[in-house]
Each structure stands twice: as structure tokens, then as C-alpha cells.
Amino acid sequence: MANAVSPPSAPLDSGATPLSAEQRLSFYRTMVLSRAIDERCLSLQRQGRIGFYVPASGQEGAQIGCAAALEPDDWIFPAYREIGLALWRGIPFRTLLDQFIGNAEDIMKGRQMPNHYGFRDKNFVVASSPIGTQITQAVGAAMAIQRRKAATVTATFFGDGATSSNDFHAGMNFAGVFRTPTIFFCQNNQWAISLPRERQTRSSTLAQKAEAYGFPGVVVDGTDVDAVYRAVRSARERAVRGEGPTLIEAQVYRYGPHSTSDDPRRYRADEELQAWKRRDPILRLKELLLSSGQWTEAKDAALLDEVRAQIAQAIEAAEAVPPVAPATLFEDTFARRTPQLEEEKAAFERLVQEGVIRP
Amino acid sequence: MANAVSPPSAPLDSGATPLSAEQRLSFYRTMVLSRAIDERCLSLQRQGRIGFYVPASGQEGAQIGCAAALEPDDWIFPAYREIGLALWRGIPFRTLLDQFIGNAEDIMKGRQMPNHYGFRDKNFVVASSPIGTQITQAVGAAMAIQRRKAATVTATFFGDGATSSNDFHAGMNFAGVFRTPTIFFCQNNQWAISLPRERQTRSSTLAQKAEAYGFPGVVVDGTDVDAVYRAVRSARERAVRGEGPTLIEAQVYRYGPHSTSDDPRRYRADEELQAWKRRDPILRLKELLLSSGQWTEAKDAALLDEVRAQIAQAIEAAEAVPPVAPATLFEDTFARRTPQLEEEKAAFERLVQEGVIRP
Amino acid sequence: MTEMTLVQAVNRGLHEAMKGDPDVLVLGEDVGVDGGVFRATEGLIKEFGPDRVIDTPLSECGIVGTAIGMALYGLKPVAEIQFLDFIYPAFDQIVSELAKFRFRSGGQYPCHVVVRAPYGGGIKGGLYHSQSTEAYFCHTAGLKVAIPSTPADAKGLLLSAIHDEDPVIFLEPKRIYRAVSGEVPDGDHRVPFGSARTVVPGDDVSIFAYGAMVPVATEAAEALRGEGISAEVVDLRTLVPLDEATVLASVEKTGRAVVVHEAARFCGFGAELSAILAEKAFYSLKAPIARVTGFDTPFPYALENVYLPNAARVAHAARATVRSG
Amino acid sequence: MTEMTLVQAVNRGLHEAMKGDPDVLVLGEDVGVDGGVFRATEGLIKEFGPDRVIDTPLSECGIVGTAIGMALYGLKPVAEIQFLDFIYPAFDQIVSELAKFRFRSGGQYPCHVVVRAPYGGGIKGGLYHSQSTEAYFCHTAGLKVAIPSTPADAKGLLLSAIHDEDPVIFLEPKRIYRAVSGEVPDGDHRVPFGSARTVVPGDDVSIFAYGAMVPVATEAAEALRGEGISAEVVDLRTLVPLDEATVLASVEKTGRAVVVHEAARFCGFGAELSAILAEKAFYSLKAPIARVTGFDTPFPYALENVYLPNAARVAHAARATVRSG
Ligand SMILES: Cc1ncc(C[n+]2csc(CCOP(=O)(O)OP(=O)(O)O)c2C)c(N)n1
Ligand SMILES: Cc1ncc(C[n+]2csc(CCOP(=O)(O)OP(=O)(O)O)c2C)c(N)n1
Ligand SMILES: [Mg+2]
Numbered sequence A, B: 001m002a003n004a005v006s007p008p009s010a011p012l013d014s015g016a017t018p019l020s021a022e023q024r025l026s027f028y029r030t031m032v033l034s035r036a037i038d039e040r041c042l043s044l045q046r047q048g049r050i051g052f053y054v055p056a057s058g059q060e061g062a063q064i065g066c067a068a069a070l071e072p073d074d075w076i077f078p079a080y081r082e083i084g085l086a087l088w089r090g091i092p093f094r095t096l097l098d099q100f101i102g103n104a105e106d107i108m109k110g111r112q113m114p115n116h117y118g119f120r121d122k123n124f125v126v127a128s129s130p131i132g133t134q135i136t137q138a139v140g141a142a143m144a145i146q147r148r149k150a151a152t153v154t155a156t157f158f159g160d161g162a163t164s165s166n167d168f169h170a171g172m173n174f175a176g177v178f179r180t181p182t183i184f185f186c187q188n189n190q191w192a193i194s195l196p197r198e199r200q201t202r203s204s205t206l207a208q209k210a211e212a213y214g215f216p217g218v219v220v221d222g223t224d225v226d227a228v229y230r231a232v233r234s235a236r237e238r239a240v241r242g243e244g245p246t247l248i249e250a251q252v253y254r255y256g257p258h259s260t261s262d263d264p265r266r267y268r269a270d271e272e273l274q275a276w277k278r279r280d281p282i283l284r285l286k287e288l289l290l291s292s293g294q295w296t297e298a299k300d301a302a303l304l305d306e307v308r309a310q311i312a313q314a315i316e317a318a319e320a321v322p323p324v325a326p327a328t329l330f331e332d333t334f335a336r337r338t339p340q341l342e343e344e345k346a347a348f349e350r351l352v353q354e355g356v357i358r359p
Numbered sequence C, D: 001m002t003e004m005t006l007v008q009a010v011n012r013g014l015h016e017a018m019k020g021d022p023d024v025l026v027l028g029e030d031v032g033v034d035g036g037v038f039r040a041t042e043g044l045i046k047e048f049g050p051d052r053v054i055d056t057p058l059s060e061c062g063i064v065g066t067a068i069g070m071a072l073y074g075l076k077p078v079a080e081i082q083f084l085d086f087i088y089p090a091f092d093q094i095v096s097e098l099a100k101f102r103f104r105s106g107g108q109y110p111c112h113v114v115v116r117a118p119y120g121g122g123i124k125g126g127l128y129h130s131q132s133t134e135a136y137f138c139h140t141a142g143l144k145v146a147i148p149s150t151p152a153d154a155k156g157l158l159l160s161a162i163h164d165e166d167p168v169i170f171l172e173p174k175r176i177y178r179a180v181s182g183e184v185p186d187g188d189h190r191v192p193f194g195s196a197r198t199v200v201p202g203d204d205v206s207i208f209a210y211g212a213m214v215p216v217a218t219e220a221a222e223a224l225r226g227e228g229i230s231a232e233v234v235d236l237r238t239l240v241p242l243d244e245a246t247v248l249a250s251v252e253k254t255g256r257a258v259v260v261h262e263a264a265r266f267c268g269f270g271a272e273l274s275a276i277l278a279e280k281a282f283y284s285l286k287a288p289i290a291r292v293t294g295f296d297t298p299f300p301y302a303l304e305n306v307y308l309p310n311a312a313r314v315a316h317a318a319r320a321t322v323r324s325g
């Protein structure tokens, strides 16, 4: 259901080869893993074992469909809700969990809140909290790709709310002007915390905003992983051919709270949630797999067991890791400490020694 | 030639009563005055009698057509190139000149560069230099109008370059969401300093950007004062009826340099300028007036003499005004000076007395 | 008098102002139906309706820009920025426009907007939900900056801010939003700008603090008292205008100063306080001026507790100051 | 060595860096065909083409945001902001992103962008073409801040900035873009960050300045010399990292300090310098530390000459400091 809102210069579905049974199955496995992690992490947060969590349940179809359509050397500029992308890129849950905890093995060195991670070796840029900032950055990286003449793209991820940000406007405009190889992947999950999509903007779709920047925008059913895959694949091909950027609006729903700090019952009706759950991306894919004979309920149960065991193991391992060392605070502000930071570090260490600062 | 890019909810030309001969003549007089001031000020600047100047020549049709279509209690949020609007609102050139000089009678108290003026009693908000900032402000004032249930509108003025600004995006979006009575009047003069319109954005018109915000955008020939008047009048009526904002793109050309600091020969071809001059808004209107028998070359010459005399007189008067008093520096940072500013002022005055600071 | 938390006092302040003046309105992200992510605007939409408690799109630029337009037109908007860390998309509107409207118009256009924002660390918010960048605003001529540290001051300073004629950046220490309760006067309670509060009187050393650092400084003063050091704790309450008279009088008495804030040290507000003392209280000073602040690194997540000044660090610095003089 | 103006030295610095490294590119408004509104990028597009000298749409947010993306990908972008006064639409990208990328990623993502901007008064630019807000950037951990005051330093610091591994805010004193000429070394001339320059040695009082205030301070020192007062003038060159050693050594020698900048006084960079001295040079100080700065008002147009510190004000403050100690 990739529905072109404004006609792209090449048909969007053109080049995509049909998905194989194997591919669909690997989508499914990752989606199931993503959902299971979500559920487990919400409970870890309630138990105080992690400080915060941003769930992605309901958005797995969009995330995995998109992730799979990208190539490993395409750079991802994520927001904070993109766990499906991280898993598809091959980041082990254990690695994510180290970040959620902020322990001594967290690659981010305990600097950021849970869900704000990045992995240079996976071309997965480190997320931040301010909404939209990754969008112009993705366009800049795409300009670098043009300069390097690489056959690759950047893809940036953001929500319906982020379309109101300064960076959305600037990034879309630069992408149009410089025809950059960029995929703007908007997960319209219908809510920006408590603000419904209709009150975020009066345009009838988010995809049509691309019109203002002179390139195509498409709406895709984000609960249909195949459709997402095809739309992204086409956008990627367009980009690599030098035909410029595409805005893709994947329509999904956020099942859970905005984050563990949020209570969605304050602002939205349960019926809306239930209606979307009937179109659950995982269920939809499972039914397809079952009906095509590739999958059985028994295999499904086994998969779930396997995933849960894997998660439990990761938790045990991550929780055994010691906390991040205090003096690491003085790393990475600059490549090398300035004399002033050197002095602050020395003073800090003295205070720790004297028990004035207690890690 | 008001050409609706996206269909407005009511036909744009509906309510506008045809222009009277008298109205056209007053348009003409103001346009001629505006052009004459421009020419004189450019030479004042060259002579070092004013420090800087931003010419508006070529844009008089758009400015006067728009100004005339607004009512006196509609609030204007201008950029720095809107002298035609100021003149139409009844600001004497002498008052503007006091500002250009920054003398003791400058209502802005010598605080701003030439062309950055505002007049509260004329509902003409004081301009600033940062591009686009007036746009969200105009929307906010329109939200206040809604709250006060006044049958009035705000109109904001900006260039083609400003459509790339953060505030354009935020202002357009808020206006759409809150359906504010706002007219977004974009004078597309084809250049943002040295950047041509085609490299500012890839959208085919600027008007079509309104699509992204769910309200109508129209293109109008800005060299045709009648067409501008009608387009603005319709947008105003729509707004007052509660049907929300309109973006109007008036296509014009900046004849002169961006400002007296600029040399347009570095980046644009003379042919382009000459082509536009053949569609000069003043000439077009003059021909109409002449052909309708309302106007004669003799009257035209007399008008020009009159205007020039008036300008010369204003210059003489403004140049006789003493400079702004130094201690006024310490007014208007706050409503009342803080103790700290009181102390700074006292220290300043001592330094002036001792000849350390020489005004 | 009613006992309440700091965030409740903010809520009551907004309520009082809106009740008293139909031109006062509130706008921001999630301030309406949701009642604000910290519940500061809870219940206001029910009482005053969506025309006066406006849920906006996700754009701080739009929030502050439209608030300015409303203020120019005569309303009294109170804009909420969800976290101070997210104010930067509106920074141009704040420093270029809000701060300069009155000046640049020669006094024709006052522009009275209150921008409220929760600020500071202590809630495990990491890099982007913890910062204290009050110095940016203090350095911007034309802005007033208020930071309450108690429920009563939260209401009193907020009501003064809303009734001020100038733009006010109103920073709320989210770490103590609910940590303490206090008696808050009912009705139109106002605390004047530019009057610091002596929290603990003392003779040996002056400790200057604001916001969430006031309880930390107070705890330090208590510890010092046990050691026979009499520390005076001054809560600045408004950074602009600054109550220099109280600051100078305190140091003239004690001869020693410790400045405390959560913000990074370099070019932080504490530097200004030191500079004022080094200029105007020079001959009273008996010892170097100490600063106890955040470090000159971005704000961390896991190590938040070692980043933030604690009572032990404040006491340690005060002790050193007293001994060295 | 070639004699040139400061703005020409900036141009030569850019040229040298671009010639030496194909990853260096320039982007901004009017930097290409027009050669920059101050002509700092003149001729570069001819030599290096529009792929490396990029005229952007009118969006500082886009300029800095895309520059960051380029830097993450491995290029070395030099972004021009037409006037420092217009940097605020990009402030979020600068303080939230550029300054924090390396830290928040645990060192995975260095983010080396140079942001160049002409700053300061003296060209009758009024409110919005004159401001000096270096303190905002100095207070932001993760940014380096360089400000040259001579043609040689303009080239040398710029080349160091472009070859640094960290983000640099490079502020160019537009008032002296063309006011003075000086000898500039040819080739890859670099001036290291964190090393102040003693412009005039002296014994009685230390005057600290940077950018366009260095010639003003020097003029003051000359006037003072005529009166028998030996003033030392120190040009800080980089505010972050700051050469504290040179600053402290100077005050340990002279016992007196005057800090000069164009920026408003309150929470300006001078406050930090005072604070450092009040902490670390306390026992050397013989007199209150004086600040000679812009006033705490927005920058005026007609009254620019009374707003900006002049040599007479600097000399007056230095004299008072020497007499009072
Ligand atoms: C600039 C900025 N303003 C406000 C916030 C607070 N905030 C965090 S998430 C969010 C809503 C984002 O909505 P959307 O873009 O739709 O993404 P979603 O969370 O739904 O995935 C808000 C307002 C922020 N992080 N950054
Ligand atoms: C935020 C900001 N960036 C840059 C500038 C410098 N500048 C002044 S005018 C201008 C071009 C404006 O073009 P446009 O909006 O088309 O208006 P025009 O001058 O053509 O009327 C630029 C880049 C500025 N004033 N503000
Ligand atoms: Mg959303």
C-alpha cells in the first residue's frame, strides 16, 4: 500500500525484488525480539533496574521493514524510539542493555539516558533528545556521500511531532535544493506525547509536506512490513540513482506510553488503541507466515521461549557489570583534556579520595 | 492575475469591490513617492549623510497594493524593505528619515540601523534584522485577535529567502493549526542577497508551500498593483470570516542592490533586471492612468517635482535635528532601570563629564 | 497559608494569575489535556478552557514567537518550555526578539512574556533533561531571570513575573518540584524581584546559591555549624535583577565567599558573582572566592550524583576558605 | 611573509586549508558566487568549485546541521554565519549537538566543524550587526572559542581550528577586518590554541583583551606609558582553552588587572577572568579587578561610539586600579 501522494519522478515500486520466505522469517524474528524486549524493559523500569524506557511496540513493522530495505553502509540517523533498527543492524540486546543501565561496558560510557545510543561500526549515529536535530545532520552526511561519490544513502527517523521542528524544515529544504540521497522516514504514530496528529499540523498527510520542498512524499501502511520494505527500497534506489530524497510517512500507532514517565490514559481513548491492535504488524506477518505454511504455532512458541531466554541471559550479564568509573566523566568533552579539565579532574579525584564526592 | 495554487476554501476574488479612479491615483502617488525616496536615500548614503539603506525599487506595486487592501487596525509585521507600507500607513518621510539618521527625534531613539522602524500608533510593528522572526509573532498577534474576537487581521511581510527560516515553518504551521487570521505576504523578489530563488528551494512556487500547512497559497503578479490589492483583499475577507490564513507570493524584482553594502553585479545579469524593468509596476500603473484619461504627462511632471521638493524639505529639517542624547542609552532595556543599570548610567555620566567617553 | 510542593505552588500561581486577569494565558507542549509533563498546569484547561491553556505543536520557536506576538497585542502569555534543555529552537526569538523589543522600538513595544522552564539535574535525566544554562539568559540584556527555591517563592516570584512589565525567564528546579513541601500564602502573594533572602544568618563565610542548590547550601551550613563555623546562606531568588546590596553586605560581614551552582563553572553565573565581589568587596575579602559548581563537561547520566554539587563539597570549600583567610 | 588585512588572512587561511585537504569545504550564505558579504571567501569558488564552496539557502539551522552531518561522515566543513548576530537559529545545533557529539557517544563520534562568524561593533551595524556573545559559547562545554586580533593570528588560528579535532567557534573582529595590515607567514602557518600573546610587556597593571579590543588596550597602554604607568597587554587569542598560566603569571607580576571586552558586562567573559583571578591570584592582587566592557543594554546604533570601550576608558580604569592599590 505504498500510496504516492505526489508523483515521484520514477515509479516507487519499480526495482524492488520480491521478498523471499527467508527474509520474511527474519523480519518476523526481529520483530518478535523487539516486542519482547519492550515488554521486559518496561518491567525492568518498574522494578527500578533501569531508570527510564521508551517503548516501540506497534511500530515494529515500520522499523524492521525500513531497516531491512537499507544496506549496511547506509547511515542511520535515528531518534530515540528505533530499537527495531538497532536490532536489525545486529546490535545485541546485551549491548543495548549496557546502555540502558549505563554500566562500565556501555559504549556511551553512561552519558545518556536509556534509548539514546549509537554505534559507529554499524553506521548507526548516536541519538539525542532534542526533537528533529538528526534530520539536518542526515542531509549533511548525504552531502558528504555526494562528495565522496558513494553509492549509498542516509536515512533519518523521526515522529509526527518532529515534522513541526526547525530541523525538519531546514533538512527537507536542503535535501531538495542539493538533491541529496536521503530517506526521511517519518513514523507517524499518531501522537506526540499528548498531542494528536490532527493538532500537530493541518496538512492532511505528513507526506504531502514534501511538496513544499520539491520532492516526492509517500504514505505507507506501517503495519505492513512488506509495504514498508518496498517503499524504502524504491526510495533508496531513487536516491542512489541521483534522483534525490523521498519523504516516507509510515502510519503506525504507539501502543504503550510515550515513555515510562508518561500515562497515556490522561489523553487518549482505549478504543483507538484496540482498533490499531487489530492491525498489529507482528500478528499480520505471523498470519501470513502461518497461512503460507512456513510457520507453525509450535515454532512460534519455541521462538518466544528462545527470545525470552536470550533476554534473561543478557539481563543477568549486564547487571553483573560494575558501574561506570567516575573519572570517565572527564573523557570526551574534547579529544584531549584542556589544562583546565585536567585540573578539574585532579581536584575531582582528590575529592573522591577524601570522601567528599561519593560515587 | 491572482492564480490560486491550491484551491482556497472560498474563491479568492469574491468580495473585492472594484478599485475607483481615486484609489488608483493614490496608489500611484505613493508608489512614485516611494521610488523617489529610494533614489534620494541611495545618494544620501553615498554622501555619508545616512549610514546604510535598503532600497525597495521594483517592489512598490506589491507593497502599495497590499497596504491598501489592509485596514488601519490590521497589524503589520514587516521586514526591513517595507517602505511602501509605511508610507501608505501615513508615516511621513521626515519621520522615517529621523530614523535613518538616528537623530534626537527618531522614535526608535537611534537604536536601530536605517529601515528598521516601527510605529505603534500605526499598528506597524518595529522591524528587526534576523530574517523571519516577525512571522511567528504575526501569528501570535492573530491568536490574540481571535481571543479578543476582533474583526481584524495581522499581515506579515518577508522575502523569498525568509521561506527557508525556522520562523516561516513554525508560523505557517501554527497559523494552520489555529486557523489564525493571518496574511503571509511574501515578496519574492527573486534574490536573497546573491542566492537566486531557484536555489533557495526546489518547490516550483513559494505559494505551494502553504499546502504543507493545510491552507491556501496564491501566486500574484506583484508588478500589477490591482491584482495584488484583490488577492490581499480576498485573503483578508477569508481571514475575518474565520476561514484562516493565506500565503500570498507576490512575484517582483529587486532593482537595486540588496542594501548599500551590496554589489549585485557580482552575481546577477543585467538582462534579467532589464526584462523586469519592462514590467515596472509604476510604469504599468501610469500607462493605465494615462490611457484612461485620468492622468497626463504634465501632471506627472508636477507630481515628481512636488515629491522631490517634499523630500528635500524633509532632509533639511531632519539634518537640523541634534543627535540623540547619550544618556538615552540607558532607557528601555527594562521598563525601569535596575539598580545595576542605574549604577552603570551614573558611571557613564561621570565618564562623559570627565571627557573619557566623548559622544 | 496552604502546605504544598513547589510544583503545586507553580500551579497555584498560574491559577491565581489566570483567575485575576483574563489576558493571562498559558501555552506550550502538553500543557492542556495532559496537564504538563510535570503536572505544573494540571487542571487549568478544565477551569479556563482550551483558548487559555493552549496545547501547541512541537515547536519552541512557534511557542515563543507566538507568545511574543500575543504580548505585543496586549495579552500576558506564560509559555512553558518542557525542559530548559529544549529552549534552543526558540533561542533566536528569546535573545534577538523578546529581550530587545522594548529597546529597539524606543520604548513603544514592551514585550512581556514569561517563559517558564524546569531546569537542572537530580532526576537522572542525563545530557538533555538536566542542564542549567541560566548564564545565557543572564548575559542577555533585556531579560529578567528568576529561580525559586521554595514553594512560597515559586508562587510569589511567578506572580511577580506575570505582573512584571518586562520579559522574564522563570526557571523551576525540577529536582525539588516534589522533594519538599512548604506553607504558601493564599491569594495574590508576590515576592519582589531583586531581593535576595538570607536563609541562614552567619558570620564566618557567605554561601550564595539559588534553586535546587539552596537546600544543598543549607545542609552544608548545618554541617559547618557543628564544626563551629558560622556560615551565612543567601538565596539570590532573582539573578537579574541581582540584589547586589545583600550580597555585598554579607561579604563585608564575613569576608569570605563561596558561590554554588549546578551549571558548568566556566563563564557560569558564579563567575559574575565573583567578579562583582572582586571589584566591589575587594577590601573586605579575607580569602580567595571559591566556586562549587558542575564540571566543565556536558551533563552525564550514570554519574549525575558525582557531577552535581553536594553538601559535602560546599562544606569542604567553605572550610578551606575559612582556614585559608 | 605577505602583508595583508585580517579578512584577507582569513581568506588565505581558508585557501591554504582547502588546497591541502580535499575534505575541507566551506558553506554558508553568499559565500560562493558573491565571495561572502565581507569578501572572506572571495575567489574560493573559482578555485575549488561549487561542490566545495557551497551557497546555502537562508537557514543557519540548515548550515550548521548539515555541517555536522558532513563532519560525522569525515569531511571538514567550515561553516560561515554571516554575522554572529544571526547564529541563533542554529543555536540548538551548536549547543545541543555540535558541542556534545563526542561526549554523548562515548568518544565514537568526534564532530569537527569550524563555525566562522564576524562579530562585534564598530561598523555602525546597530542592534543586529554588532553583538559580541562569545560568553554563550565559552559556557558551553565541548566548544573551543578562538578570536584573532591580527592578520597573522587570523590565518594561524584558523588553520589550527580547521586541523583541530574538536568543534571551534571562530569569531572574527569585523571592525578590524580591514583597519590594519600585517605580515602573515605563507603556507601552513599555525598558531596553537591555548597560548596567549603578550602584546606589550609591563609591570604595573595587566590588561586582558581579545579581538578588536586588543588595539584599544594597546593604545591605552601607550597613553599610560606617557604617564609613567607600565601596563602589560595580553591578547588571549583563544578563550577556550584559556591560557591561564600566562594570565596568572602576569597578575602575579603586576598585582592589578583590567579586563576589556565589547560584550555586555553581566556574565560576560570578563567575569570568568575575574573569577579565576579572585580564586587563584588572590594573594597577588593589590587592587580590585576592573572590567571595561559594553553596557548591560542591547547594542545601539547612533550611540555605538559611546557604547564600545575606547582607549580612554581602558586607561582610566587602569589608572584607577594602579592608584587604588
Ligand atoms: C525540542 C524538543 N522539544 C520538546 C521535547 C520533549 N519531547 C520529547 S518526545 C516529544 C514528542 C515527540 O513526538 P514525535 O515526534 O511524534 O515522536 P514519538 O515520541 O511519537 O515517537 C516531546 C515533545 C524534546 N525532546 N525536544
Ligand atoms: C537569520 C539571518 N540570517 C542572515 C541574515 C543576513 N541577511 C540579511 S537579508 C538576507 C537575504 C534576505 O532575502 P529575502 O528574504 O529574499 O529578502 P529580500 O532582502 O530579498 O527582501 C540575508 C541573508 C539575516 N538578516 N538574518
Ligand atoms: Mg509521534
Ligand SMILES: [Mg+2]
Binding pocket: B159, B160, B161, B187, B188, B189, B190, B191, B192, B193
Ligand atoms: Mg528576496
